[in-house]
Amino acid sequence: MVSSEGLTILKIGGSVITDKKADHGVVKINEIQRIAKEIVGFDGKLIIVHGAGSFGHPQAKRYALNEEFNVIGSVITHLSVKELCNIVVNVLNENGMCALGVHPMCCMLADNGRIKTMFLDQINCMLERGIVPVLHGDVVMDISVGTSVISGDQIVPYLAKHMKTNLLGIGSATEGVLDDKNSTIPVITSKNFDFVKKHIGGSENTDVTGGMLGKVKEMLDLSHNTSITSLIFDAGKPGNIERFLKGERIGTAIMHEQENCRF
Numbered sequence: 001m002v003s004s005e006g007l008t009i010l011k012i013g014g015s016v017i018t019d020k021k022a023d024h025g026v027v028k029i030n031e032i033q034r035i036a037k038e039i040v041g042f043d044g045k046l047i048i049v050h051g052a053g054s055f056g057h058p059q060a061k062r063y064a065l066n067e068e069f070n071v072i073g074s075v076i077t078h079l080s081v082k083e084l085c086n087i088v089v090n091v092l093n094e095n096g097m098c099a100l101g102v103h104p105m106c107c108m109l110a111d112n113g114r115i116k117t118m119f120l121d122q123i124n125c126m127l128e129r130g131i132v133p134v135l136h137g138d139v140v141m142d143i144s145v146g147t148s149v150i151s152g153d154q155i156v157p158y159l160a161k162h163m164k165t166n167l168l169g170i171g172s173a174t175e176g177v178l179d180d181k182n183s184t185i186p187v188i189t190s191k192n193f194d195f196v197k198k199h200i201g202g203s204e205n206t207d208v209t210g211g212m213l214g215k216v217k218e219m220l221d222l223s224h225n226t227s228i229t230s231l232i233f234d235a236g237k238p239g240n241i242e243r244f245l246k247g248e249r250i251g252t253a254i255m256h257e258q259e260n261c262r263f
């Protein structure tokens with residue numbers, strides 16, 4: 001376990017910072033600017049993981065990366081999401097933060113679509129020195145299938161499990177996890193998951209990594225293995241990221257069934 005006392009991990013969904021309906025990378029620069037302004041006042045240890053949106057999903061789908069190894073498709077998809085990462089990092093730094101991109105392709109190895117190993121020491125050194133590491137969903141080398149598409153939703157719980165994490169949030173494009181009447185489900189545990197999963201839709205847009213149901217499953221697994229509670233909330237709503245960083249309970253909490261929610 002890498003020491004990173006008091007760590008907050010925030011995922012920002014690709015649908016919040018890009019136009020996910022587009023068939024090529026289209027950035028929502030005003031949203032990234034707004035998010036940077038909400039984050040800049042936070043003075044704890046923070047890791048940001050952003051999604052790929054239209055900088056990764058359409059490319060991965062075009063080259064069928066989830067079906068078979070494609071070297072050109074893997075390179076194009078990685079370079080595209082790396083471009084988005086550079087944009088995010090630049091905006092964060094222009095707004096007074098000290099952020100650096102950490103590309104999973106360069107520090108992670110997968111096995112059959114799941115993270116096998118990840119080099120975390122440099123991330124920990126960055127945190128110790130006041131730098132905000134910015135990771136993202138990516139294409140990474142995979143010892144079984146060549147390359148695989150690894151969602152930020154898989155990276156976030158991996159980091160939370162291996163680094164001592166206080167606060168974990170998944171900023172998506174809906175209020176939280178919605179039921180069939182579009183109301184936010186306040187809490188999901190393994191007890192009500194079988195019931196609520198019938199109502200959880202996938203993503204409306206091109207999404208090769210599982211949409212909302214994929215996020216809930218990853219976070220539920222994490223809560224089983226570690227008792228860490230995570231929040232899924234609407235990062236497209238101004239003020240929400242700031243509220244999350246202040247420790248406010250917003251959106252849907254995904255937690256271990258015996259855990260008393262700390263919020």
Ligand code: IPE
Pocket residue numbers: 012013014015050051052053054055056057060077081136137138139149150151152153207208209
């Ligand atoms: C997807 O990452 C990575 C690629 C398609 C290369 P995410 O699954 O984290 O992206 P979003 O949040 O759904 O856009």
